[in-house]
Amino acid sequence: MKYSEKVMERFKNTKNMGRIENADGIGKVGNAKCGDVMWIYIKVENNIITECKFETFGCVAAIATSSLATDLVMGKTPEEALEITNKRIVEMLDGLPPEKLHCSVLAEDGIKRAIEDYHRRKQGLSPLPEKEEDEHEHAHDHDEEK
């Protein structure tokens, strides 16, 4: 498995990590069982996402994709932010190893869920609960040394 230089750079100098207190929208996605949990926080002013941060329990790919996704979201309207796809995230990182593609899906899901949560709160509804990612159907084989 090999990560691109862009992934490594993102991981090494991680931007936008942390929590936004009093966020306007929070998207909690992932599953600790599978090793990736991502929480995306957004702050929205005059229909523009002015701040976006993440907290991630996960691998290098999960951390790099969360960081990039939060960068992409900032300055956009919630509607524009919904157009960010995992494909775009992967392209901007010069690709991910195949078994890591689900991390980029998680980042896209996290943004969508944060925006959905923002709309709910605006309408006075209760915040969205954490979304547990479905159990994956990946090969559960370990590559061991022998």
Next chain:
Amino acid sequence: MDKVYYLDNNATTKTDPEVVSAMMPYFSENYFNPSGVYSAAQEARKDVENARSAAAKFLNADPKEIIFTSGGTESDNMAIKGTAYANTDKGKHIITTKIEHHAIINTCKYLEKHGWEVTYLGVDKFGIVDIEELKRSIRKDTVLISVMYANNEIGTIQPIEEIGKIARENSVYFHTDAVQAAGKVLLDVKKLNVDMMSISGHKFHGPKGVGIFYLKKGVRIHSLTQGGHHEFNRRAGTENVPGIIGLAKACEIASAHLTDSADMARIKAMRDRLEKGIIERIPEVIVNGHPEKRMDNTSNVSIKYIEGEGMLIHMDFEGICASSGSACTSGSLDPSHVLLAIGLDHGTAHGSIRFSLSKYTTDEDVNKVLEVLPPAVVKLRSMSPFWKEKNK
């Protein structure tokens, strides 16, 4: 290559330069096929047989009980499938454990698809096999018990002698995968009551691609490959002469190392200093494996609330080589089956890292980890939602 701080000796070890020197003449000078009739070939035959004697001495076995293979995986396959195929008249039941290497587990799973039944014994929180469960699991149709000597991930050492005794009393063949144990503990097949044992050269400063399958005289197995009459008709294929010579040399060096208590104590002291240093510098750390019945070179720690791969990559930036039980380093999404078997939850298992030392490990290697790992953990925890929740 930039300087590396190598702490992944359970994955593979540096080949001892003495081993390399011993092997060199067998590539371009003494390259003859030991099966030839001319004298040059007969010299090669003699050298291979001397190597067999050295390997036998290493295990306290008879040279005729030593079969050279391509390594641990092949030896494990020979033990499991070879015994299974040869003893169907007795039955089709095998007993092994939940913490075996995949060379055993996946071979057993393969047999399960073809009509065999396999019992996977559980382990306690230290990784020790449940002896009472083993006794209860033996049936009339049980043909083989296979329990690893020492676990590659957490280092726990099993009561092999006792298990061997139980197997003998019940007339069931007993195999142990001693791939991780070789070179770290003295091995004596007679004392251990084993019928079969797997050994791999590259785990104890020998070459890659060569291993030993110890097969006690009289044990019934089938060959996995059909071909020439090599290795007492057990393993067809022209001998890997340079590999076999190198492996024998590694056995000799390891025997000297194992009986040098100062040498052994030095490795253990470094491992203990590393482990203590991690616990002192990082809160919320769990040490995995048995406190005493554990290989002196292995330290497996779970650093809670973060995932292992990030730690490995941060260490890799500084040249440190270690490994993890996290899913993300393996191409799968499940963390290590060993860590789950000892009862860790998925999150904690994902955050485990393994350091494994050797005779080549230095204090500098240990210091480097203690310098690099703590700040990496602080950074990763600062972005972990679980760490924040915990400290709310």
